[in-house]
Amino acid sequence: MAVGLLYRIFVSVLSWLALLARSQASKNAEILVLRQEVSVLRRTNPKSRISWTARAVLAALSKLLPKTLRGHRIVTPGTLLRWHRRLVANKWRQPKAPGRPPISDGLVQLIVTMAQENRTWGAVRIQGELRRLGHRVAAATIRKVLRARRIPPPKHRDDSWRTFLRTQADTLLATDFFHIDCAVTLARVYVAFVIEYSTRRVHLLGITRYPTAAWAIQLARDFTADLETTGRRFTHLVRDRDAKFTAAFDAVLSAAGITAVTTMPQTPKMNAIAERFVGTVRRDCTDRILVAGERHLRVILNGYIAHYNAGRSHQGAGMSLRAPDDDPNVIPFPAQIDQIRRKRILGGLINEYEPAA
Incomplete structure (x- = not known):
């Protein structure tokens, strides 16, 4: 660094000696050219980087200028003060502490x-x-x-809306339907499921090409019977206003101690957990497979739901990042x-x- 500073001082002294032998008119012409160059430089590169040796030489030469001209140079008093603050900050800067391994x-x-x-x-x-x-x-x-x-x-993916019964999530269920179009026959097959709020465990209720209110009622009977067999207790089930969910459907649930909670019209976010599962099973599975028919779809969904319950971590399950069976x-x-x-x-x-x- 010191060698670079001495070199710049030596070059500056030689340049000053060369100026002594030149005429005043030549000096004035060079000053006009240099001013034009500085003006262009300031417009095209307002934040030019200057080495520390050049800064030292400019700071020394600026002392030779009248006070009225010092503010119009590249190196202004404010620039000198900023350089000084930077040098002080670098001197007292502490090394960064080591982070995590x-x-x-x-x-x-x-x-x-x-x-x-x-x-x-x-x-x-x-x-x-x-x-x-x-x-x-x-x-x-x-x-x-x-x-x-x-x-x-x-x-x-957009964030799901939080339901109003967060405090009762351990005893809360949600149900919904979704459909799959077969690859060859283009027949539409409907799937009914129930999902548990607290663990995100999914129960496949049934698959059919002809969904009716009677079919939904039978699914409710089978599901409540399974709950009674396993000894599990739930208090509420969130559903939408699908015509297949009738008063008789709600009565079957009520007999098992489960109250049906109906969402508002055209408000899928009130049943966000079930809607999200529909999107998940489509993205992960059914949108990537050509379904041949109802039997084929049953095999696919049984395999996927087994993976969903036992082998897939869930971000929404209280941010626990675990599978329902874990x-x-x-x-x-x-x-x-x-x-x-x-x-x-x-x-x-x-x-x-x-x-x-």
Whole structure:
């Protein structure tokens, strides 16, 4: 640094000696040219970077100018004060404290593999899968890994509306229908399901091409009988205003101690949990398979719902990032990275990850 400063001073002195031998007219002409160059430089590059040696020479030469001209130079008094403050700040700047230890290369590769094999998974979903394998990694760290590998995030999904019975989520159910069009016959098949609010566990009630009110009533009878057999108790069931949900349907639920809560007209967000499951099963499964018929659809949904209940982490389940069948009181021991195996569901359409046996 000192050598660079001495070199610039030496060059400046030589330039000053050369000026002594020149005529006044030549000097005036050069001043006009230099002023024009400075004017162009200020317009085209208002925030030019100057080395510290050049700053030192400019600061010394500016002392030779009259006070009325010092404010019109590139190096103004304000600039000199700013340089001084920067030097003081750099002198007293403390080194940054070390952050969290970096994750292992094997865990980084596992994150990248999960993201590449499952294009619809975001950072929070991958975080849930890693947590089920015993590895606790922050979602921000996962996003950083994916950005470094230039893996784009999945499409943004709108947040679901929170229901009015949050405090009763442990005893709350929701039900709805959705339909699938068969690939060959184009026949429309209807699916009825119930989902538990607290755990996101899904129960497949029935599949038919001809949904009627009587069919829905029979599904309610079968479902309440299953609840009685297992000894589980629920108090409310959220449903929309579909014509298949009649007073007799509500009476069957009432006999089992379940009160039907009807949503307002054309307000699907009041049944957001059920609506979200419909979107999830379409994105993950039915939109990616050509369904041959009712029997084929039953096999597909049975396989998917088994995965949904036992092998898929859920962000919405109290942000616990676990599957409905996972024990919330058990923290899995971290699995060895090289011992994690992929389990293909529905012929590889869906992937689960688990420690090797």
